[in-house]
Amino acid sequence: MHPNPAFRQGDRALFERLIGGIGFAMIFATTPDGPRVAHVPLVSTGDGAVQFHLARGNALARHMDGMVALAVVNGPDAYVSPRWYGDDPNQVPTWNYVALEMEGPVRRMDRDGLYGLLEALSAQEEAKLPPPAWTMEKSDPAYIDKLMGAIVGFEMEVQAWRPTFKLSQNKSPQLREQVAAGLEEAGSHAMAAIMRGLV
Template structure:
């Protein structure tokens, strides 16, 4: 991913927080000589001093059939994004787009059945936590749980992380604040989230034109 120095993010805690909050990603591999991608939840975790992503997909999805042939895989995560009009600047410029994107490279291995169930239990516990009547996986019937045999679990050992936070860091203090105000006035959810991200991670803008 092309990342100008001003937009490159290397703060481990910030990137980790982003991955945990934006865990629905895009897994990209090679299959029969062409790129193949699947949208799916990918959970970030750390163990034994290393970082990983864990996920699963349907056995009917042919992507998993070539997992053992991959030298390296790519997982892409997107955060809030929004159009930024040049009319919000104090000087003449071109319009642009603000966004957050993280690319994860790594080595993939397929999980065995004993690893799969704890991973699924953890996934359900995370996302059922805010549900009014959460599902308890341990109380599901055997018939329902048998659906686990129709999926394939996998784990990616992370080897490289590329994070881009393009949030108007190249603008002046005045322009930066005006962009936030304009995005907050927009009725769109993405615009509001982009403004929130800009406020949360506001850079030192002294000296920017």
């Protein structure tokens, strides 16, 4: 998390949109075998918790229940060139980015909870695609049951939200627009859009 308070956001609805829009996170935890990270699809419950699943053989799966973990969702990011500020010799390169850290205790879900997570996850992602949407009912139940035996579902109660939306807020509106235009020209359309939409 960047220490500059200018890059903070307190809008929980924005966090929920980021989680749903990205749909993917890194889960960090310290285990008896050392620090570990898992890369997982992520779903928000909408009431202060996030859910994810791990392969049963994942190094974190056997330790996760009951531990405090850190989940990180990364949004757009892009290099910012000093040339986009004009001729000011007192500018240097930087990197704009969006990241949301969430910390809290994790509990293992039962089989019904895992099934609900998989339904919610597929619905979240299928909604981003043209119809018709795929649903769990379109697969053989025996096959789904077999696959579910190979994964473990978890829910994290988020007790700390630590967002960073570093979007050149420490610059003037004119310079921010110059940076957004430079990013757009360089192909970083998502970062340019979020700069113009949030700042």
